[in-house]
Structures are given as C-alpha cells and as structure tokens.
Amino acid sequence: MPHSHQTNRRDDGPTLLTARWVVGHRDGRHVLYENGEIVHEHGTILFVGHHYAGPVERRIDHGMALIGPGFIDLDALSDLDTGVLGLDHQPGWKKGRVWPRDYVEAGPVEMLDPDELAFQRRYAFAQLIRNGITTALPIASLFYRAWNETPDEFVSAAQSAAELGLRVYLGPAFRAGHSVVEADGSIVVEVNEARGLAGLKQAIAFCEEHESRFCGLVRTMLAPDRVEFWTPGLLRRTADAARDLDVPVRLHCCQSSFEVETMRGRFGTTSVRWLQDIGFLDDRALLPHGTHATDDDLCIIANSGATLVHCPLVMARHGAALDNFARLRSQGLRIGMGTDTWPPDMVLNMQLGLMLGRIMAGNFETPKSADLYDAATTGGADALGRPDLGRLQEGAAADIVVFDLSGNHLGQVVDPIACLMTSASGRDVHTVIIDGRTVMSAGTIAGFDFETAHGRAQAQFERLLHRYPQRTWQHPGIAEIFPPSYRTFVA
Known part of the structure; x- marks a missing residue:
C-alpha cells in the first residue's frame, strides 16, 4: 500500500518519491522507469530516473504503484451533472433540456442560489483531484441559469480551487442566444447580441483582474457557449x-445534429468552416467535441493549430464517437481530453477513448494505450501552451499523481499504462501533488469531508430535479419527465 502523507502543504527541502514505475519524460516523449525515482522541491521537478545522488530531506516509497504526471482536463465537470438525467430520458427538448416559450416569457430564473453554486464547484473540484486531475478548465450547464455565469461566482471558485490546491483556468461562461421550444413543439434559435x-x-474584465492569482495556481480563460448561438461579430471579438x-x-462545437442543422440554416455551412471564415481558429482555441465534424472540418482544425477536446464518455452516452482518434492524430490534429460529465474519471474516459477509437477505426491495434495517456497529459499541456505541465522532467511543475496498483481487483500488472486502460479507475488514485503540495493522500483531502459533501450534493441535486417541471415543455410532472427504469413501489 502506498505511503500516506500529510496533505495541503509543501515539504521543506527535496522530497524523493519511489515506486515500481515512474513515468518520466525524455526527448519529447514519456518513458517508464521501473523502480524509478522522482525528486521535487519548491513546486518543481529536480530529477526523474534512477540513482539520485543529491541531498534529500525525506523519502517516500509508494511501493506497487505508478507515479505519473497529473491529468489535464480541458472540459472539467464543475457542477452536479444534470446531464446524466438524459441517459434514458430523450428527447432532451421534452425533458427540460430546452426552455419552453412560456418559461422564457415569464423570465428565466436562477435555479441555484450563490451558496449552492459555490458548494457544487468546491465539491466538483475535490472530485477532480480525487481522480488525479491536477489542471482543470471547468464546465457547467447553463440550462438552469437565468442566462450567463457571473464573475462573482468565479471569484468564489478561484478561492475554492486555491484552498483545495487545484490548478485551474477560470472564466464565466457567456452566451448570445439559446433555443426555445414553441407551444407546438417546434424549436427555434433566438439570439440577443446585447x-x-x-x-x-x-x-474580459474577470480575466484582467484574476489572471495568475494565488501564485499562478489560478489562470483565466474565455468560455463562450455553444457555437450555434453566436454571431460572426461577437465571436470574432471573443477571439481577438x-x-x-x-x-x-x-x-463547444461539432457536437450534435441540432448544431449541424442550425449552422446550415443560419450560415449555410459547417461550424468549423464558419469559424475559419470569421477568423476564430488558432492555437488558443479549444473545441469540444468533434463527433459531428466532417473530414474537411477536422483538416481545418488541424491546420489551424486548435485543439480538439475529446470527451468520449459523455458523447458515447449520446450515441456518438470521434471518427477516429488514431487517424486524426496521424494527420496532425492536436487532441486533449475532457471529462464533462459524472464521473469525472479521466481513466474511464481514456478507456472508452481507446475502445471507441479501435471500433471507429476498424482496427484493434490502434490507438495504443500510450496515445490516450499522451492526450490526457501532454496533449492538454500543449493546448494550454504549458510545457511545464503534463510531463515529469527536470524543471517541470511538480504536478504528480500516484496510482495504487497493489489491489487484487486490478489483476496482474505487467505494463502499468495498459493496466490503466483495462482494470484501473480514478478510484485507484492514492496521492495527488500539485505545485509541490500534497493535496490528497490516501484518498483524503485536508479540510474536505467527502461523505458530508456527498449528502449535501444529493439533497441539492434532488431540489434541482424537482424544479424541472417549471422549465419543461408543457410542464409534466417529475415522474413523466424522468420515469424510473422499472415500475417502482414505495413503502
């Protein structure tokens, strides 16, 4: 069993970690050191390899474990995921996923108060850490918001991230339009440029005020909502x-047939072609999900330097898959990974990405386990222009994850990366170090009670669930919106 260590503090002096396997980085690629060593101090990696000869303040042996770089989640779940309600309850426009006309005319309301919003982000951030995610770009649903996310709530989010020790890129999501279900069941798109x-x-003001807060642990980003709800001028201004x-x-783009049809109707072209035409695409652009992109679209993205954010779990639940991972990587498309749904388990997303990638390619030899691991580490770091993240090498940030591989549920381990792709899960993360601070050890995060938070999250989710009829077409009851899988009897 890996060693347990005090959390949420930086060690004084060099700390040497050992494990059965260590993922280092050499000549631009990950490498494995069997019975390897890694040394960090003051938030920076000093050494990765064998036979460190320098001074050491403390040594921690994690035994039968894998030490690797932290995962980078470019579309990180940061709320209580109501999207899971769509698993067996479709179409979404009948199930509260599109606002009905009478709800819009009455004036959309905030379904959550500021304390609830703050709690769910803190809860989600802790879950990200628990799953080995050390850098996160949060995403939350706007379905139950009055319109946009607000700067004030992201000030709170920055504080929560800093207290927990999570590295984040924050920015309130904003939109210029939405879809509406008319009384007859037809769906229209309405845009409000103002x-x-x-x-x-x-x-923009949030970015200017909060960039590089908390000693650089909190960075900023711009998060415009779905592509089909924008105008050329506003998106061009956003890119500028x-x-x-x-x-x-x-x-978010190339993610649904509704988007494809809407973009054809509004602009007579595809989302990606339109983004190219208005000058939106460059190496700063992060584009989830790409499952409804044409081959031409994907070539445009690759040539622009933008990054496609691959979220295989959430898209597979909606019957869609990227076509296909191995081919797109070989064509030079930059691919990072995101979770975007519950559970925020990057390992599960890598596993599904591997399997779906082989199915879509019609080739059981590709992609390889290493390809998905690269996407979840260096792929995300490169998308952010951060050569100090996603890899463990001298001079890189000390963002480190330890997977406990000693459990009998894992079966026999020969290649630890292949083990992650077959039998492991995010629940096997034992220790998380971010910026040289041990923020989780033995599954414990200092100052965060998972059990108490889970109870509060369940109660908050149920309160939100019972408000669904208010913003669902024709306002049916909860039992009609979300019928149980089987006939249910209550005592």
Missing part, C-alpha cells in the same frame, strides 16, 4: 480578446 456582448465584457489577453478560449 446580452452576448455584456457577457463577453464581463468575462483571447489573443489580446493571451488566454485560451473554449467553444
């Missing part, structure tokens, strides 16, 4: 702002 511009201005601020900009 509200979109107001959201952009607030997001990202360049001026030198921050990443994330825009």
